[in-house]
Amino acid sequence: MNRNRSIMATKYIARSSDIAARMIGGEMMIMSPIDSTFFTLNEVATVIWQAADGKTPLSEIIDDKICPIFDVSSDQAKEDSESFVEELSKHGILLVSDQPIESSSRQEPAR
């Protein structure tokens, strides 16, 4: 087990309820509630975002929903997801915690 796995085992992510989001032509379009900046997520990022229920550890999302479907190693996926999570949390789009996140502050997936 490498360093990424040990860090991510305790990281939980949840979609913020303050965002605006919609699937547009196969890409998730999201607007930050903090600074109104736009993001579009590619297919892999969209899967992580939609699985961000606040209850499932990020490492489990990577192992269960990314690696079996996309042609990427677990280590590579976890390394990439770190910067993705950091970027989105900076803009208030994802909530990040080392504890499961309560349902009141998280949002159902966008259509």
Added chain:
Amino acid sequence: MTLMQEMTQRALERGIPLSAHFDITYRCNERCVHCYLDHDDHGEMTTAEIKSVLDQLADAGVFFLTFSGGEVFLRRDFLELVAYARRLLFNVKVKTNAAMIREPEARRLRDLGIENIQISVYSHRPEVHDAITKLPGSLNRTIKAIRFLKSQGLRVTIANVLMKWNLHDHTGVHALAEELGAIYALDPTITPKIDGDTSILDLRIPGEELGRVFRIEKLVGNVEEFCAPPPPPGADELDSYPCSAGHTLAYISPYGDVYPCVQFPLPSGNVRKQKFIDIWQHSPELNEVRTITARDLPVCSTCSHVGTCTRCPGLAYMEGNMRGPSTADCEKSFQRTGIPSANMLRRAGQAPAVPLIQIRPMTEQSMNAELLPS
């Protein structure tokens, strides 16, 4: 190309309505002299009907949703509808006169994550603003509401519609917006009533005043650039669509009527009779709007302004032809650059006394006439 432009282009290519303008009531507590609406209730959609339409808009791909009216707060279910829309993850903007917003409403709007609230302010002087709204005390109430909204950290835009009655007050409204921490937006467009009545067009500011407004740096930025003569149009301009109406924007009335835009009242279907997506994809009217490029406009395609004009197809439609010119935009292009539009020259040729124009086209014949001894 910005990310927003990319997404708009993608929505255009895939026929996705990225934006929707939803008037949930035409009722209003103000009676603005320039308003284009009839304020009687002819059978507004119920809460359940509107929620169903919101579901359909989300499924169709709408991201930007504007709730407007009428005065939205006259619907007792307004905040319930906003909450529902936010659960569907729309980016929600609200247009209101704000007269009914107090601290609890402001707090609730903040909690719901509203993107922007646009509020009409006609003058910084109560006697002018209240005369336009015909509601005594309305400016005072609106300003108080803006303070409540700003104290909650919300983004507020002050929309300053310019007409004869408030012609000289835009500087004062601009200063008021700065004092309140609001964004200022000036709009010199008075549109015909939605039923086609053009009587309120008399309120439009005279052309030469528009020309003065277009030369105020604080409003337009770089005046020289803003008022520069149009560059010769290229193939891209001629093959482009006039605006987003019917392409990536839809309008829905309180009675379920679907139009390309609030300023383009072309009946295209009704969500009480059909699913929104069926109207959006199959309405012959919307599909006709989508076929029209600048090249297809008989007069405007020959105009030197064709690449830079703000021509509104809805205003052209209300003048009788969606492929025709919008004279209000011809006037704007002329006042901005000093160069008459093709429509102005055409109309001058046919009827030299047309009052809108107020110029004499420099044709060969008129030049010769100037040279002739009296």
